[in-house]
Each structure stands twice: as structure tokens, then as C-alpha cells.
Amino acid sequence: MRVVLADYGAGNLRSVCSALARAGAEPVIAVDPEEVLSAPLAVVAGVGHAGAAAVGLGPLADALRGRAAAGRPVLGICVGMQLFFERSEEGGAGLGLLRGPVRRLRARTVPHMGWNTLDTLQPSTLLAGVDGADVYFAHSYAAEPEDEITTAVADHDGSIVAAVESGPLAGVQFHPERSGAAGARVLENALRWSRSA
């Protein structure tokens, strides 16, 4: 299936692209809002600086809002997931599709960098088969959803939101493209989820 990666200039799209291809998708990178709006699944990926990313999104922001309004699935990865929320302490407003802030981690060691165990809170298509698996995190900020949409957490001097799912929006704070077999499973699950969403 065709998956469009929203290209906002700061992301590490090649890795996500390759990982989606391995998961059985036909990924394309797009800067055109129409393309982002119409694809069966859109992915907002990338490490990066949330402020820079929010600025970079530009016209793609409306396309992503349009998808959410129309109930078309969007998968956010790391900063891509953070952009779903209202505002980030790292700088800039998010898309405001989910309620809550993105705050700097309050842990002894920041960034939260490395492999950590996923603790799933409720069963979901996205996280099928990965409860208790180690996945790779690399972030200094994390979403703090106001609604009950958190589907997985990880522990780093306290609980960190690792995945959220709300209607057509799914977000993971970790990097499935860099999380070995468990990450591959999450991307395969995401394709399955997007077909049924």
C-alpha cells in the first residue's frame, strides 16, 4: 500500500522509508499537500527540533489537519508524534490535533537515549506482539496527553508516554525504524491499522 511521508526538511526520512518498504508498503516522500492529504496512510517522521519542525511543516500542516478531520490515518514518529499536540516547550505550536503539552523530560539523564522496554497499557492493533519488547528512544521532550489516549509507556526516572492512539491518529515516541524486529513489527501493525482505521 502507498504510504506518504510528509517531508518537512528536518526529518530522517530515508531510514523510515526503507523500514516501511521492508514492512511491505510503497513509501513515497512528498512535499505536496495534496499528496499528503490523499494517501491511504501519511507518516510524519523524524528526529529533529520540534520548533524547527513546526515551522518546516508549513502548508503540510493543513493537509495533516484535513486528514485528521476526514478520519484518514496519520502515524507520527518521535517529533512527528509530538507535533500532534498543542504546544512544545522545545518551541512552537503543534498541530493541536491532540490535547496536552509536550514537555522537557524531568529525568537525571536527558536525552532519554537508548533501548527501553515498552509497557503497553491496553491492547491495540498498533502494538500487537510488542508488549515488553525493547525499542529505541532518542528524545529530550515528551507528550503529556490530557486525554486517555496513551497506549504504551516506558520508564525513565518515571513514566514516559511511548505511544498514543486516538481515532485516525497514532503516535510513537520511539523509533520503529531503528528498533530491530520489534520496530518492524510496529510498522507492519501500523499498515494493518491504517487499512482498518
Place this chain on the structure above:
Amino acid sequence: MVKKRLIACLDVAGGRVVKGVRFERLRDVGDPVELAERYSEVGVDELVFLDITASVEGREPLPALVERAAERLTIPFTVGGGIAGLEDARTLLQAGADKVAVNRAAFDDPALLTTLAAEFGSQAVVCAIDSRAGRVVTHGGRVPRESSAVDWAAAAVERGAGELLVTSIDTDGTRAGYDLELTGAIATTVAVPVIASGGAGESRHLADAFAAGAEAALVASIVHERPERVPELKAELRQAGWNLRS
């Protein structure tokens, strides 16, 4: 809890992986991406590609190699060596590197770390610090600089580095253990992850680095000769009570 990491370092020169003692006497040990994939298979948690020719010969970094690695690897990797500024870093990150390691350019112009962190987030910015007898050295260890390694580490984090790769030139290649004094002094000073580098010979050395406060330990020669050593090392560390990815 985030797991302690075993990171394999691939020193790259002229597109091949090489290993020397104290940055000298290099020998060819294989193709970078093939070796990287092999390490990923045997359970290495993360990889570092260091282009060690870059700062010696003024060569460009290796975006083509990075693209190939990004397409084939399913674990994170950092690229360093001769990154001179923002555009070099952008090229490598857009080629698919998860992080860039900046060494001399950051020491010469610490504001570069701030620029990189503002653009890519500090989680993508590794400051590589080479030390001899506790003092900063650059140019592959050949040029002593006017700073203690600990002072520079603290300043680098202040400027925006999200991780420190701390290499002791004194212990590098010796297989006699990491420089624990250096590793410990830096790890207790900064609040970002510290990667201990230089001198790994056996699992006890990695355990010592973790005990000194390192979040990760870099290995090179001991696994280049025998990648099967990786699962053995991890099993030994787990047996010693350290929490590593299985």
C-alpha cells in the same frame, strides 16, 4: 529503565573499516555496511562510523556510505569524523544518520553545538572528546588543546550536545580497560549520556565503565576479529547484573 548499551565503532578510512593502536598502524578489517549488519545480527545495540581519514586529509565525510547504511540497518547509528559545520551535519543526517559526532569543529567553535541542537535537536548531536592524560587533544590525538577534558565536556553539554563520546587516547587499542577516571569524572559532571571509549578488552571493562557512570561502552577491535564475542559480552554483563537489551 533505559538499558546500558554496547556500541560497536567502525573506524572508516577510504571507505573501509580499519583499526589501529592509538590512532596509528591502521589495518583493513572490512566493508563498513557489511560489518555493521553483522553486528546488528549478533546484538550490538548501536553503531558509530568514524571517518578517521577526514580530519587528517581534509576529505569530505561519507554520505554515500551513510545512505547505504541507513537503508540496510535496523539499529541506530552515529556518523563522525571531519564534520566541519552545519552543512556537513545536515548532509549526513539527511543521508540517514541518526546522530552526528562532532569533535574538533565543536572545540574550535562551541557555538556550532548550539546551532546543531537548534536545528536537529540535541538528541542528534554527539560531542566527541579525545583526551590524553585528562587534557583535550584533536586531530586524531596529535594536537594538544588548552582545556581539561572534564571542563570541555561540561561546556559542550551547556552548548547543546546531547551525548558525549569520550575517548582516552592513553587506553585506546590497548585492551587493558577504559580510562575509568576520565569516564567517571565526566559522567558525574554532566546530565547527558556518556559513551566510554578506548581500551575495551573484556566484559569486565564494560562493567567497570557502567559502574563509573557511562550509559554506553564502545567496542572495536575485540569484536572486529570475532563478532560472536558480542552476545558473549552481553551475556557476561547480564550475569554481572547489568541491564542490557536481549
